[in-house]
């Protein structure tokens with residue numbers, strides 16, 4: 076099971092909807108370009124979706140809503156890997172997202188699983204630049220503090236850019252389902 080966490084409004088549900096259909100319309104989720112944007116509502120509780128990755132591998136992805144932040148830790152023990160979504164157009168939320176990630180990573184119930192930081196909404200005109208993200212999100216400090224490394228990816232769940240990278244990362248970084 077892949078766990079999908081991130082602040083309210085970061086784009087987890089839209090990402091989940093895209094991941095669910097992407098492999099059916101494009102091999103490995105590459106070269107996607109979505110025109111329409113399906114509506115989403117804030118997730119109160121969790122959303123479960125099955126995503127096809129690689130050769131006949133199906134992975135269950137569980138989104139836990141941002142409003143459930145205080146109890147995210149309850150979902151960690153079943154996770155094989157973690158996708159953590161950051162909204163790169165929301166400068167006010169970056170610091171809070173950073174603190175939330177730290178508290179997830181510090182949880183005793185979190186096994187040493189692969190973590191992918193998903194910088195979402197790169198289509199937004201006022202998005203933060205990579206250097207701005209680096210200075211505001213302090214990923215290197217978080218990695219140093221927790222003694223672990225992360226992979227990162229820039230995506231637009233709106234257009235579909237970068238989704239293929241997430242799918243191949245899940246394929247490589249999932250043991251079991």
Ligand SMILES: Nc1nc2c(ncn2[C@@H]2O[C@H](COP(=O)(O)OP(=O)(O)OP(=O)(O)O)[C@@H](O)[C@H]2O)c(=O)[nH]1
Pocket residue numbers: 081082083084085086087088089090112113115116117118119139140141142195196197198199230231232233234
């Ligand atoms: N422009 C743009 N908008 C996005 C993108 N991803 C999500 N959104 C929009 O951001 C808003 C919030 O998206 P959700 O997917 O509902 O956010 P969430 O992370 O699931 O939020 P919670 O369920 O409350 O935790 C919606 O209006 C989405 O359409 C993106 O990549 N680009």
Ligand SMILES: [Mg+2]
Pocket residue numbers: 087088089116117118138140141
């Ligand atoms: Mg949601």
